Amino acid sequence: MIYEMRVYEHAEGRADAVRDRFASEVAPRFPKHKIDLVGAFIDRDTQRLTYITRFADEDARKAAWASFGADPEWQAVKKASEADGPLVLKQEARVLAPAMPGLPIG
DSSP states (O other): OOOEEEEEEOOOHHHHHHHHHHHIIIGGGGGTTOEEEEEEEEEETTTTEEEEESSSHHHHHHHHHHHHOOOOOHHHHHHHOOOOOOOOEEEEEEOOOOOSOOOOOO
16 A cells, blocks of 8 residues: 655645635545545645545556546646636645554554
């Protein structure tokens, strides 16, 4: 099992829009693309959205994100939500493996 942590740096004044789009459009699409959302968090200082997903292995992770990115419904939602400019300026993704297999998470 591997995990991925993504952190989104939102455009000026767009933190709420990033969170709203994630909650209403992004996260609900994850199961269709075999993306298991472990949790989503807001940095109390910067208001950046951070979320963690889980995959069986690296091949599953790559296939899931390729499927999500190619989804025409998601592409339309993204385009419409960014009519006034991008919501996310920068995205950081880190792939994580359990440091101590067998240790319960959460």
